[in-house]
Amino acid sequence: MDVLGVLNLGEIAQYFSKMAMFPVFDVAYYIVSILYLKYEPGSVEVSRRSPVASWICAMLYCFGSYILADIMLGECPLDYFHNNSHILLATAVWYLVFYCPLNLFYKCVAFLPVKLVLVGMKEVVRTRKIAAGVHHAHHAYHHGWFIMVITGYVKGSGVALMSNFEQLLRGVWRPESNEILNMSFPTKASLYGALLFTLQETHWLPISKSLLICLFTLFMVTSKVTMTARHSHSSPFALVESWVCHVLFGSALASEDSHDHHHCAPAASAAPASPAKTRDELNEGTRKRKAKKAE
Amino acid sequence: MDVLGVLNLGEIAQYFSKMAMFPVFDVAYYIVSILYLKYEPGSVEVSRRSPVASWICAMLYCFGSYILADIMLGECPLDYFHNNSHILLATAVWYLVFYCPLNLFYKCVAFLPVKLVLVGMKEVVRTRKIAAGVHHAHHAYHHGWFIMVITGYVKGSGVALMSNFEQLLRGVWRPESNEILNMSFPTKASLYGALLFTLQETHWLPISKSLLICLFTLFMVTSKVTMTARHSHSSPFALVESWVCHVLFGSALASEDSHDHHHCAPAASAAPASPAKTRDELNEGTRKRKAKKAE
Amino acid sequence: MDVLGVLNLGEIAQYFSKMAMFPVFDVAYYIVSILYLKYEPGSVEVSRRSPVASWICAMLYCFGSYILADIMLGECPLDYFHNNSHILLATAVWYLVFYCPLNLFYKCVAFLPVKLVLVGMKEVVRTRKIAAGVHHAHHAYHHGWFIMVITGYVKGSGVALMSNFEQLLRGVWRPESNEILNMSFPTKASLYGALLFTLQETHWLPISKSLLICLFTLFMVTSKVTMTARHSHSSPFALVESWVCHVLFGSALASEDSHDHHHCAPAASAAPASPAKTRDELNEGTRKRKAKKAE
Numbered sequence: 001m002d003v004l005g006v007l008n009l010g011e012i013a014q015y016f017s018k019m020a021m022f023p024v025f026d027v028a029y030y031i032v033s034i035l036y037l038k039y040e041p042g043s044v045e046v047s048r049r050s051p052v053a054s055w056i057c058a059m060l061y062c063f064g065s066y067i068l069a070d071i072m073l074g075e076c077p078l079d080y081f082h083n084n085s086h087i088l089l090a091t092a093v094w095y096l097v098f099y100c101p102l103n104l105f106y107k108c109v110a111f112l113p114v115k116l117v118l119v120g121m122k123e124v125v126r127t128r129k130i131a132a133g134v135h136h137a138h139h140a141y142h143h144g145w146f147i148m149v150i151t152g153y154v155k156g157s158g159v160a161l162m163s164n165f166e167q168l169l170r171g172v173w174r175p176e177s178n179e180i181l182n183m184s185f186p187t188k189a190s191l192y193g194a195l196l197f198t199l200q201e202t203h204w205l206p207i208s209k210s211l212l213i214c215l216f217t218l219f220m221v222t223s224k225v226t227m228t229a230r231h232s233h234s235s236p237f238a239l240v241e242s243w244v245c246h247v248l249f250g251s252a253l254a255s256e257d258s259h260d261h262h263h264c265a266p267a268a269s270a271a272p273a274s275p276a277k278t279r280d281e282l283n284e285g286t287r288k289r290k291a292k293k294a295e
Numbered sequence: 296m297d298v299l300g301v302l303n304l305g306e307i308a309q310y311f312s313k314m315a316m317f318p319v320f321d322v323a324y325y326i327v328s329i330l331y332l333k334y335e336p337g338s339v340e341v342s343r344r345s346p347v348a349s350w351i352c353a354m355l356y357c358f359g360s361y362i363l364a365d366i367m368l369g370e371c372p373l374d375y376f377h378n379n380s381h382i383l384l385a386t387a388v389w390y391l392v393f394y395c396p397l398n399l400f401y402k403c404v405a406f407l408p409v410k411l412v413l414v415g416m417k418e419v420v421r422t423r424k425i426a427a428g429v430h431h432a433h434h435a436y437h438h439g440w441f442i443m444v445i446t447g448y449v450k451g452s453g454v455a456l457m458s459n460f461e462q463l464l465r466g467v468w469r470p471e472s473n474e475i476l477n478m479s480f481p482t483k484a485s486l487y488g489a490l491l492f493t494l495q496e497t498h499w500l501p502i503s504k505s506l507l508i509c510l511f512t513l514f515m516v517t518s519k520v521t522m523t524a525r526h527s528h529s530s531p532f533a534l535v536e537s538w539v540c541h542v543l544f545g546s547a548l549a550s551e552d553s554h555d556h557h558h559c560a561p562a563a564s565a566a567p568a569s570p571a572k573t574r575d576e577l578n579e580g581t582r583k584r585k586a587k588k589a590e
Numbered sequence: 591m592d593v594l595g596v597l598n599l600g601e602i603a604q605y606f607s608k609m610a611m612f613p614v615f616d617v618a619y620y621i622v623s624i625l626y627l628k629y630e631p632g633s634v635e636v637s638r639r640s641p642v643a644s645w646i647c648a649m650l651y652c653f654g655s656y657i658l659a660d661i662m663l664g665e666c667p668l669d670y671f672h673n674n675s676h677i678l679l680a681t682a683v684w685y686l687v688f689y690c691p692l693n694l695f696y697k698c699v700a701f702l703p704v705k706l707v708l709v710g711m712k713e714v715v716r717t718r719k720i721a722a723g724v725h726h727a728h729h730a731y732h733h734g735w736f737i738m739v740i741t742g743y744v745k746g747s748g749v750a751l752m753s754n755f756e757q758l759l760r761g762v763w764r765p766e767s768n769e770i771l772n773m774s775f776p777t778k779a780s781l782y783g784a785l786l787f788t789l790q791e792t793h794w795l796p797i798s799k800s801l802l803i804c805l806f807t808l809f810m811v812t813s814k815v816t817m818t819a820r821h822s823h824s825s826p827f828a829l830v831e832s833w834v835c836h837v838l839f840g841s842a843l844a845s846e847d848s849h850d851h852h853h854c855a856p857a858a859s860a861a862p863a864s865p866a867k868t869r870d871e872l873n874e875g876t877r878k879r880k881a882k883k884a885e
Contacts, residue, residue: 046476048544048545048546050475050476050477050478051540051543051544051546052475052478052486053475053476056475071667073668074369074660074665074666074667074668074669075369075666076369076370076435077366077367077369078367078368078439078441078442078445078446079369081439081441081442081445082436082438082439082442084438084439084440084441087441099543099544140666141672143674144668144671144674145674146668146671146672146674146677147668147671147672150668150671151668164758168459168470169473169475169476170476171471171472171473171476172470173470173471175758175761175762176761176763177761178758178759178761180643180646180759181636181639181640181643181760182640183640183642191642245641248641249637249638249641249688249689250638250689251638251639251641252638341771342839343839343840343841343842344771344841345771345772345773346835346838346839346841347770347773348768348770348771351770365664369664370664371662371663371730372661372662372664373662373663373664373734373736373737373740374664376736376737376740377733377736377737379736382736393839394838394839394840463765463768464768464770464771465771466767466771467765468765468766
């Protein structure tokens with residue numbers, strides 16, 4: 001790669017990492033998040049029975065990462081809610097997804113090509129959030145590496161990390177599984193992303209932040225769009241993880257035909273097979289069918 | 296209404312909204328709250344087995360609104376506990392309600408005429424709390440309308456919003472229902488009250504705060520006393536809500552003979568009927584019988 | 591006791607209460623805590639399946655008291671994690687306990703004589719934590735007696751108070767019991783210790799802090815080491831408690847042959863017998879056998 005190419009790449013990355021997320025990308029984030037909420041079994045009934053509970057769940061899906069990060073850093077959990085425009089926008093999206101006449105809005109955004117674009121845009125926002133979370137924690141704790149990783153992780157994973165309590169709000173309780181025990185791809189990627197951004201922030205990774213944002217976004221968008229398009233939930237980390245976990249933690253090696261690639265795939269998983277398929281990973285087709293039936 | 300009448304009303308409202316709540320009204324609040332704790336199935340056994348757990352539950356019933364509001368605003372959840380006199384008073388009430396010889400204190404305060412007065416006084420305190428919560432949030436977030444509503448709501452509803460976790464402390468776990476999914480009258484009224492006080496605080500409602508406090512208190516006292524006297528748990532909002540929810544959220548219209556008027560009454564409620572009757576709404580007669588049996 | 595003896599005792603107490611806990615005593619604390627985690631049924635499988643969940647649980651066992659106290663006082667729950675050396679040390683202990691080849695490390699530290707020394711050292715740290723918690727709360731709330739007691743209690747009990755949620759992280763849910771409903775010896779002792787240190791801090795107990803630390807440490811070490819050596823879980827408070835609870839709270843008197851000495855031992859406990867044996871109190875032999883089988 002010649003000098004000019006590097007310069008250009010740097011400039012593009014610079015431009016890309018400064019690009020405003022509000023409102024276009026944020027709206028995409030809200031749409032995809034609330035779409036996943038609608039896929040959850042029982043959420044349509046809750047939206048009919050108790051709009052307040054449904055609205056709170058929608059807000060958790062959209063702003064869970066801010067709420068959790070604020071809790072982790074001992075700040076006001078409601079802090080993000082002073083951005084009235086963001087909340088109103090998310091509320092509008094929630095209303096359209098759940099109550100639009102003829103279910104028109106839902107049908108439009110759940111249409112695969114549209115959805116792929118939105119899913120890609122969501123990952124752009126996710127990467128930014130991870131970087132912002134690490135930066136925020138670095139500001140508060142200059143040498144708190146663990147705090148940086150945890151904050152970045154929480155900012156990237158959002159509602160997934162509190163899914164047990166979000167489900168409880170809808171009257172569902174599944175204690176046998178949670179997002180940390182059975183990490184989905186976005187949660188896992190957030191963890192690795194938070195590690196990378198922490199290394200960058202503490203100058204262990206000799207790369208500019210804007211370039212890292214650019215590269216990580218590229219990776220996330222590609223992976224997530226591919227996975228959504230192929231209705232797949234196999235993680236690109238599975239092979240490496242399987243080996244590392246085998247060497248470091250004595251986990252059994254994942255057999256090739258195994259279908260559920262957990263973090264350190266289990267040989268004799270105690271949990272039943274179904275809860276292993278978590279929120280973001282659930283086969284899209286099945287979910288859509290369920291959601292349609294629920295209408 | 297002539298000018299003089301309005302002036303007088305304003306003065307009365309002014310006086311009323313400045314009236315000190317401690318100790319008389321606060322004691323009434325503690326008594327009614329801990330009475331409701333005693334009505335909870337199993338709470339008498341817990342008070343025998345583990346006085347510490349029972350005391351913590353009693354404190355949650357009395358000060359849950361302060362604890363929750365402090366959590367929501369990122370402040371010290373124990374902050375209110377530096378008011379030693381309030382805590383000692385509530386502890387005394389707890390001791391008398393649960394351990395008084397011959398159950399004398401309980402019998403006195405559960406005597407209907409006495410209870411009606413106490414219930415009325417509790418509602419006076421509740422309204423004040425909502426107003427204070429909205430004001431507090433307004434102070435911290437000048438344009439955070441959502442934060443104001445949520446803080447006021449939480450201050451008005453108190454322990455009800457964390458009933459799942461309060462029950463867990465007593466070894467009871469009922470995940471299929473919660474106060475947001477099946478709102479009781481006081482919770483719902485707190486939400487509407489918080490909305491009104493937020494509108495007033497942001498000058499959208501052209502009415503003085505003291506007058507609003509006065510009117511809302513009047514409404515709450517009347518409703519709650521009537522409901523307690525008639526052992527009823529039908530909400531005065533039911534009809535309006537039913538129509539609004541039908542139009543806005545496509546909920547089924549509540550049939551006239553329906554007995555459980557949820558927020559947006561369900562046509563085919565997934566939850567079984569019994570948990571729908573929440574804390575404050577449970578038929579008083581049944582509860583008293585249960586509590587007596589538990590003695 | 592002559593003047594010289596008292597002077598000497600005061601000096602020894604002074605020296606003892608100033609002694610640094612890091613790293614020797616802290617390591618002992620981490621080892622014993624993570625040992626107890628390994629005794630928990632299912633924790634070995636979790637460590638194989640999801641090292642991240644296992645690591646988080648280990649951190650909760652080691653630093654739960656700091657996290658809880660920070661939450662209670664409205665500070666950053668992750669605050670303690672900026673002590674990178676402490677976290678790295680605890681992580682090393684966690685790795686050695688769970689993944690050491692041939693299970694060598696576990697076998698060494700679970701060897702009774704070694705374990706008794708470590709258990710004794712853990713109690714030294716616990717007492718210090720209680721004193722520090724009360725002092726911290728006293729600094730923030732000068733007259734907040736209740737806040738002091740609660741903070742000291744939480745600092746002494748640590749993860750036990752959030753055991754329900756720690757278990758949930760491992761996919762286990764046992765709502766019918768919790769540490770407040772069925773207090774184990776260390777939790778109970780932490781409560782009494784927090785009371786004593788609060789009395790000392792507010793000058794109601796005419797004794798120097800260093801002497802109180804010294805005496806309380808002596809009591810804790812003796813009790814806990816004896817209980818661990820004898821595989822016993824009977825509390826030294828049982829007799830006094832039984833009488834006090836009988837007089838104050840009307841609890842049934844514990845019969846002499848009763849095996850489970852709860853706080854205010856129940857006559858007709860609603861909870862089944864097994865969950866009554868809590869974390870620290872479980873018969874060590876049984877737990878070791880279970881842990882071995884799980885290997």
